[in-house]
Amino acid sequence: MKFRNFKMVDYVVYGRGCFDQLDEIIAPHRKEGAPMVFLLDQYFENDAAFKARIPLKGNDQLLIADVTYEPKTSQVDAIATQLKEQFGTVSGIIGIGGGSVMDLAAAVSLMITNPGKAEDYQGWDLVKNPGVYKVGIPTISGTGAEVSRTCVLSGPERKLGMNSDFTPFDQIVLDPELIKSVPKNQRFYTGMDCYIHCIESLQGTYLNAFSQSYGEKALELCQKVFLNKKEWDAESDEDLMMASYAGGMSIAYSQVGVAHAVSYGLAHVLGVKHGIGNCIVFNHLEEFYPEGVKEFHQMVKQADIDIPQGITKGLTEEQFNTMIDVSLNMAPLWENALGKNWREQMTRERLRKLYERL
Template sequence: MLRNYKAVGRVLYGRNAFAQLDDIFEPLRVDAGSYVLFLLDEYFEGKDLVKRIPMKNGDLIRFMDVTDEPKTKVVDALVEEVMNEKGMAPVSVVGIGGGSVMDYAKATRLMFTNPGSSARYQGLDLIKNKGVHCTVVPTISGTGAEVSMTTVLTGPEKKLGIKGDFTPADQVVLDPDLISSVPDPQHFYTAMDCYIHNVEALNGNRKTVMGASLGRESLQLCQEIFLSGNSRTPENDEKLMVASYLGGLSLTYSEVGACHAISYGLATVTGIHHGIGNCIVFNQLDEFYPEEVKEFRKMMEINKVDLPKGVLKDYSSEDIEKMVDVALTLTFMWAHVAGPEWEKVITREKLRDLYMKM
């Protein structure tokens, strides 16, 4: 049976779109005590962007530590803290930042209306109640978190998304001016998440015409940006923001593949961030995506990116085995890569050898 996908509700796009945030929240502030919960990357604490947020009396702002990947325990603690302080849920949870902050916002809004720990809901269609309104504002582009139906969290046992119809944000604000100050090489690593999304979506058994059409357009934009010789222009900022949006949408109608499955294992054990982790893994995947890995290396050369080497040299064999364990749990990704009998091709030995190269 075909799935009737839920997409993002509204998209506000264009330069200086951030200035219209108040227009989004005003219709939601109907009851006495109504408030908005703003979640920001702690990078912005004390920065001018905070002064531009249209906060009203009673609104809350929390600066999120994104040193590590988003965690279920952080989501649970935040919801408990806010409910103890306010006694009621916010009218909107707003995530302003990169993929981690947007995922925190998407997960937090769900836990105001669903009981227990967010770890209970890691998986597909486990959320039963619609969350409060959610707005996401990317300040770095590439993850596709602004539009995806997944919020990726690391729990006590696994790194896995809360995925389903209740996960997509209700409102996305795409303002290309917000990503112009992203430092190198983070700008490149996060953008490559988008590039890799597209490569994986376009190469696998679950590819569809819809997903492939979105993925090809996003991939072309990535190529225009990172093969141009100057990726850091206002025009390329705008292209990257659109590429991230389209790349995130493409995954709704396809699936990620080998790189994401292996990088989930890498991140679970090491805590390495998703963007750079994907790049480290993708650089070893000539067997799966030979032409695209070659192009990726050309992009690194043009953009003067020196990818870290030997990141696993100090990890034990037990650590490597745990990475393999995590990667092998992502059966839907491997089915996309190698079909229903993927276990005959994707062996522990193959994955162990790939991790050892890192």
């Protein structure tokens, strides 16, 4: 048996207020004439106080990242091309925001140093050159994007990540203060992304002691935050931030499963964002994860959240077929969920019926 040798994040700083150490953290990585590029979530576009805390120097660039939709390969190419044409190269890319912003930052870092277009690298181990220095700073917790080997992108043909040893960040900054202002619904949907990571990892065929140890801790923290606490407080922010980190580590050495495989199709055809898409799908997966879905329903009720229903009603045959194609392209996810003979179990007809229930 051949074991995968995974590349993880090089450096992690954690603690309330650690964002204010960013200047000294990135200082050794500055190169003369080459700017640091800060990709800031559009959520903070009009937050002058927060923007003033970003350590801009010299010709550094502060770019507002439009995450109305999940990152597109064309968006990555546009930013990378602009930076290369204007500066030749950059000292680093720093993503400050949710999972989409961090995925965008990681992808732009890679496209500064790799030829062609971002869509050329959608898949497993296609990236050949290390990117420029990159930092991930989550301002919402749950996706695990801060520790992921994959930056997920929607391309012209498919939604699929750039999954490589060069994708993980060189540095992440985990400051629980940064997630305190997340709106209730968004916090739930993104938190459930973490919860679903745990269920899919812990019940998958790829499970091992490494992924299990992280997955069990992340699951425990999710249950504490979304089931056992009545009010959200500072401790909840800390717990969810650590759950996101541990959940991301769990799937780094295993995989996700049915909910993620199906939600990729929703995102590609309907533009449904990742967190809410996973919730929409997981809401109907009792046949695969009975205990997890039961507990999920309890969390939904306690949080007083309405999960959208009927979003695939009225779709064309072509749209259904595209969703199915995108989903079935996620072979490692299906194998983790159902085993090596997953193609015999998850036929196009069975997947079509599942999509119709959403």
